[in-house]
Amino acid sequence: MRRFLDRYWYAYAMVLPVVVVIAVLVLYPLAQGVYFTFTNINEANIANPVLDRPATFDVVGFKNYLNVLSGDQSYGAFWGTLVRTLIWTFSCVFFHYTIGLGLALLLNRQVRGRTLYRVLLILPWAVPGFISAFAWKYMFNAQYGIINQFLRSIGLPDPVWLGQSNWALVAVIIVNVWLGVPFQMVALLGGLQSIPGDLYEAAEVDGATPWQRFVHVTLPGLRSVSSTVILLGIIWTFNMFPVIYLIADKNPNTRILVTYAFERFFSGASRDYAVASTYGVLILSLLLVFASVYRRALRKQGEVW
């Protein structure tokens, strides 16, 4: 042990600050959050140093989990919200990926003004999220918004986008797709550029049509990039809070798991920290299970390169 320390103390000293920071910023809040899920903590019984009031909440065991998982309306209709979260996540990621790939393919050839297009297409990413969210909110305005003006002008029905209907969900999906495409495009463009050009030439000499070259060279060549960006996209979208919150506010038609956790934490008659934490822990568990299943599935298919 002594020899071990003598030999490696320097390495441990170097690592220590990071370990401390991570422990304080990540592990401690995480542990506290998990602890809260087993209590009935809320605004009324949490310790309040300003009022000089001690904590009076009690440990209630698995009651919060049972309440939430019962799917009861007063606990956020968990299962319905989960389904909506999944619809939201997969439709967003699907369009992110397909549109991103399409644009990346267009940008990966010699076109005049390629750099300009690239900058323009990355722009949505560069604009602060809340600015684009508010801009879209005005564009979706039922009466004055440019989108409905356009729809009216070509004689299509103009829905109340951000009202109490599923149109609100469609609207936030559109905005999130617009926001998320640039990342996918940049990542996939990088992937495309790493595919050696002579593979395409070999395929051409082998007699492959452009579509066959796409299927047999491009897609396999993008596999490792795709699997990573799709995983990231799913995790990010699953937890995408600002777009929904800023555009649709507390509309139950756009409620996903994270926005409900936020609602529960910051609003309502009594701010219910316990239920909000329970949602947080459930979201974390879902994503952990998903990520490990996803990775295992990829490994089974033989992630090569």
Place this chain on the structure above:
Amino acid sequence: MAEVSYIKASRVFSGNPPVRAVDELSLDVADGEFLVLVGPSGSGKSTALRMLAGLEDVDEGAINIGGKDVTNVPPKGRDIAMVFQSYALYPHMTVAENMGFALKLRGVNKAEIKEKVAEAAKMLDLTKYLDRKPKALSGGQRQRVAMGRAIVREPSVFLMDEPLSNLDAKLRVETRANIAALQQRLGTTTIYVTHDQVEAMTMGHRVAVLKDGLLQQCDTPRALYDRPANAFVAGFIGSPAMNLKTVPLTSEGAKLDGIVVPLSRSALDAASSEQLAEVTFGIRPEALALVPSGDEGMEMTVELVEELGADALVHGAVKIGDSSERFVVRVDGRTPPSLGQNVKVVVRDATEIHLFHPESGARLEA
């Protein structure tokens, strides 16, 4: 099986001024012939091959395969197979899938693909590796897979773009022989690009030497060695390179370090008809010999001796006029001279002397 012809084919890359990567190349390759395109980098040899493959446009002229004009036919319709320098194996496919890919695209049924792949794999000693991915193969094995992919197609022309340049020296020599033997056996017309003149000489039935997009000479390896058409070919073919020096001319011959090397009548006539006072004098290291110091010959100071075992290369300085010129002499490996020694060098046989025009580099006919 097909013959190939380039008919004044050019590839011009836009730019200022435009670059003529391949300039009016005219070349006929017979059915079943193994033709090697050789030249230094930037000579247009790869571009010429890619034009034949259809991967590069033909800006002027035409290309025929099997008597059919394919100038504007896409690669798919040319019935060719190409082996790339990087092999360009599909990384996500197994060896068998790589080899059978072209057949699969053509819609050949699975049993037939399997049979053809197995046959080619046997020929190339790849049977054990059919289920592996390219990543799990050594360089030599990958090279053979690339060959196999071409063979399975049974094309009318094989195109090979420096297929050996990623192999180590020993494997290259081995594979060189294997490719030549394989081509002999299959009898398929083959165009092979290399920058290595040894590869060109050992493999090709005929060798076409290119420089700056222009065809310099196309002939059998022997003829290239014996009668290079110009000073460039003379210097490019043969290792070590031919000694090429500009020397003054007298009525009897070329003047080197006080001695006059007699030249043939016809060579002198050719030079005098052009009224040349100087010529580019070429002599291969193996056509020079050392003689005892008492004999008549060029005086050379030994500066470097490279011992190759069977023979040794002696680099030394010879005075020509006022300047000192470097010559290389190939001598017997057992008795090389030592460094700094003064030796006498003579031309073994006057017929082995090559004379070129000092400016144009063209051969002065002998």
